[in-house]
Amino acid sequence: MQAWFTPPPLGDGVKMPQRILAIITICLAVTMAVMDSAIANVALPTIAVELGVSNAGSIWVVNSYQLAVTICLLPMASLGEIHGYQKVYRWGLLVFTLASGLCALSTSLPTLIGARMLQGAGSAGILSINTAMIRTVYPRAELGRGVGINAMVVALAAAAGPTVAAAILSMAHWPWLFAVNLPIGVIALAISLIALPVVPPARRAFDWISALLNAATFGLLLIGVDDLARPGAGLGQAIELIGAAGFGTALGLRQLSRSAPLLPIDLLRIPIFALSALTSVAAFTGWALGYVALPFYFQRTLGRGEVASGLLMTPWPLGIMLVAPIAGRLADRYPVGILSSAGLAIFAAGLLGLALMPASPSDLDIAWRMALAGIGFGFFQSPNNRAMITAAPRARAGGAAGLLSMARLLGQTAGAALVALAFTLYPDTGTSLCLDLSVAITLAALLVSATRLRGA
Numbered sequence: 001m002q003a004w005f006t007p008p009p010l011g012d013g014v015k016m017p018q019r020i021l022a023i024i025t026i027c028l029a030v031t032m033a034v035m036d037s038a039i040a041n042v043a044l045p046t047i048a049v050e051l052g053v054s055n056a057g058s059i060w061v062v063n064s065y066q067l068a069v070t071i072c073l074l075p076m077a078s079l080g081e082i083h084g085y086q087k088v089y090r091w092g093l094l095v096f097t098l099a100s101g102l103c104a105l106s107t108s109l110p111t112l113i114g115a116r117m118l119q120g121a122g123s124a125g126i127l128s129i130n131t132a133m134i135r136t137v138y139p140r141a142e143l144g145r146g147v148g149i150n151a152m153v154v155a156l157a158a159a160a161g162p163t164v165a166a167a168i169l170s171m172a173h174w175p176w177l178f179a180v181n182l183p184i185g186v187i188a189l190a191i192s193l194i195a196l197p198v199v200p201p202a203r204r205a206f207d208w209i210s211a212l213l214n215a216a217t218f219g220l221l222l223i224g225v226d227d228l229a230r231p232g233a234g235l236g237q238a239i240e241l242i243g244a245a246g247f248g249t250a251l252g253l254r255q256l257s258r259s260a261p262l263l264p265i266d267l268l269r270i271p272i273f274a275l276s277a278l279t280s281v282a283a284f285t286g287w288a289l290g291y292v293a294l295p296f297y298f299q300r301t302l303g304r305g306e307v308a309s310g311l312l313m314t315p316w317p318l319g320i321m322l323v324a325p326i327a328g329r330l331a332d333r334y335p336v337g338i339l340s341s342a343g344l345a346i347f348a349a350g351l352l353g354l355a356l357m358p359a360s361p362s363d364l365d366i367a368w369r370m371a372l373a374g375i376g377f378g379f380f381q382s383p384n385n386r387a388m389i390t391a392a393p394r395a396r397a398g399g400a401a402g403l404l405s406m407a408r409l410l411g412q413t414a415g416a417a418l419v420a421l422a423f424t425l426y427p428d429t430g431t432s433l434c435l436d437l438s439v440a441i442t443l444a445a446l447l448v449s450a451t452r453l454r455g456a
Helices: 018-051 060-083 085-105 109-127 130-137 140-171 181-195 208-228 235-255 271-301 306-313 315-331 336-355 363-391 394-425 430-455
Strands: none
Touching: 018 060, 018 085, 018 109, 018 130, 018 140, 018 181, 060 085, 060 109, 060 208, 060 394, 085 109, 085 130, 085 181, 130 140, 130 363, 130 394, 140 306, 140 315, 140 363, 208 235, 208 394, 271 306, 271 336, 271 363, 271 394, 271 430, 306 315, 306 363, 315 336, 315 363, 336 363, 336 430, 363 394, 363 430, 394 430
């Protein structure tokens, strides 16, 4: 019995029951990382009052976390290849858990923001090589199953975040939003020590210059896009975006001479990988446009309350949760071009149904359209993620996993920024415009995905 508690060397997956333990620790860590990016939103008004800061200042409790995740994703993925995925994963989990404790103990906005940035860095250590870890845990013939489970957990965590936050705040003060991570993090870390397989490290040095250029590029890009969507955008925002373009150019040029670049442009030379990454960015942009804008439509246009609006949003993530594992299993047998394209077609149909709803829709009118959108997205996501991680050489699984997470983050950021911009420019029709753009961008993602049918 002792044998399966000893982490084995890298092979084609690990045997049962160790595989179950490995996926449990992966899912626990991912749940915390994804949920924590959402639950703080619910507590911002309370945090602002109790810490004596403005609402605008409290927003940095969320922004600091997102900024840290963004600038650390690709460097953490590179460190995973150099030192072993399991080591970076454990360190990320440890940092995230300790930072959660610091967040709970914070008594001022600067200390809370600092703790949130540290927490974001730990989250990046989890998310950057999450899919690469799944590739080491599951044999190739069953990889889609593992990817599908991961997609289901991500959807569940994202959907449950606001509800969990509301439940905690109804019984305790806001620091408990972060304190609850401590026992979960300890359990996940303990399981990881005995369950995660050992990945041999690569023989190369970490590229610190590329890491700094990466931080400047994506940091300025995230801040610039966020500022651009605010009223009164001008010279300052333009400088931020120009700076991001300049540092990004320098980063790209530096990667050309590297055999395993931190920004994995070597993987983008693989057609199926590049097409899957582009599809992911476009699909998540369409996803964010619809998912972020709809609560405003439910509350401001239809007059639904906060609780009712939350319930109306539920069929979307529920659809993803139900379909993602099934799509993952199918992805082990059928081509990604067929599965993901079919999923995007269903997703676009759901979005189009939402865009064309009657002026006074019933709850049922809304619910089935939301469910259709979720089912379509879940059917797209698992096969597409599997295609990205398997298209990369095993030695570059970390880079593939990092870019997979970055594609999702860039798409979500772009979609949310477009929502803010639409609401700023068109206050009365912003929601309708967002849904129309969501349909258009999803159809563009479908066209890109369909180019993979030639290899089916």
